[in-house]
Each structure stands twice: as C-alpha cells, then as structure tokens.
Amino acid sequence: MPVEIVRVSDDRVKSFFRETQREARTTLWNFSVVWHEQSYDVAAMEGESILGAARVLIAASLAHIEFVIVRPQARRNDIGRGLLAALEEIGNYYNCHKMTIQVPHHSAAQTFLEACGYKEEAVLPQHTWKIDHAVMRKFLL
Numbered sequence: 699m700p701v702e703i704v705r706v707s708d709d710r711v712k713s714f715f716r717e718t719q720r721e722a723r724t725t726l727w728n729f730s731v732v733w734h735e736q737s738y739d740v741a742a743m744e745g746e747s748i749l750g751a752a753r754v755l756i757a758a759s760l761a762h763i764e765f766v767i768v769r770p771q772a773r774r775n776d777i778g779r780g781l782l783a784a785l786e787e788i789g790n791y792y793n794c795h796k797m798t799i800q801v802p803h804h805s806a807a808q809t810f811l812e813a814c815g816y817k818e819e820a821v822l823p824q825h826t827w828k829i830d831h832a833v834m835r836k837f838l839l
C-alpha cells in the first residue's frame with residue numbers, strides 16, 4: 699500500500715508515541731531509558747495574592763525552567779531570586795544535575811539569571827522571533 703503523510707488531530711498519534719517511545723528513546727540515546735517527565739510550579743504569595751510564579755520541567759536529569767514571572771510592582775525585591783532558589787531545591791530533590799533556561803541574549807532576564815549564579819552556555823542564533831537566545835545554566839551536582 700502506498701504511504702501517505704497526513705495531518706492527524708485526534709489521539710491516535712498520542713497512543714502511537716506512548717506505544718513506541720521507550721524503544722525509540724533507547725535507540726536514540728543508545729542506553730536504556732525510562733522517560734519520566736514532571737512539571738512543578740512555585741509561587742510567591744502575599745496573603746491570597748500571587749506576586750510571582752515559576753515553573754520547572756524535570757526530565758532526564760535536567761531541570762528546565764519554563765518561566766519566571768514577578769508582577770511589575772513587586773520587582774527588585776528578591777522575589778525572582780527566591781523563586782529560582784525554590785526551583786533549584788526541586789531540581790536537587792529529583793537528582794537533576796543541571797538547571798537550564800533560555801532567554802533573549804543580553805536581555806534584562808539574562809542579567810537577572812547571571813546575578814543568581816547562572817552562566818551562558820550557548821547562544822542560539824536567530825531563535826524565537828528570529829532573536830538570538832542565550833541558553834543559561836547552573837550545575838547542581
């Protein structure tokens with residue numbers, strides 16, 4: 699039968715990935731892989747209101763920070779620093795060896811991360827929105 703490549707918008711591809719991913723990841727990495735992915739959120743609370751929040755994705759011994767956001771009126775009060783520290787604690791707990799995050803190159807976010815002990819690991823040229831991005835990291839172990 700001829701093979702046709704088509705767009706699929708139901709759960710069949712999800713099931714396909716579930717069925718094939720263990721073998722595929724093991725072939726890809728060349729060692730046996732059990733993939734387990736979790737994401738955790740932390741928040742800086744003032745009573746019932748959230749002044750800032752951050753999310754980390756834990757997988758394959760990496761803790762990838764998806765975002766850190768502090769409300770504009772609450773900035774420069776060490777809340778961002780505190781949120782990063784809380785994510786690093788989670789990374790440590792799950793035996794991650796490294797924290798990573800991607801931000802626009804030479805941005806205020808990069809300066810913030812450097813103030814929190816993160817180093818520039820690589821620059822991805824013309825990345826999201828065609829802007830250069832810095833891959834920032836902090837080793838935990």
Ligand SMILES: CC(C)(COP(=O)(O)OP(=O)(O)OC[C@H]1O[C@@H](n2cnc3c(N)ncnc32)[C@H](O)[C@@H]1OP(=O)(O)O)[C@@H](O)C(=O)NCCC(=O)NCCS
Nearest residue numbers: 765766767768773774775776777778779806807809810813
């Ligand atoms: C980046 C962000 C999370 C920082 O949060 P914050 O609570 O203001 O950061 P902190 O007060 O903990 O800052 C710690 C240190 O980082 C540096 N820093 C923080 N914001 C900075 C900025 N805009 N420009 C330069 N340095 C900055 C400073 O050295 C600061 O210490 P200091 O205030 O004693 O000088 C916040 O500005 C924000 O939400 N920005 C929009 C979203 C974003 O860029 N998120 C990060 C990438 S996902």
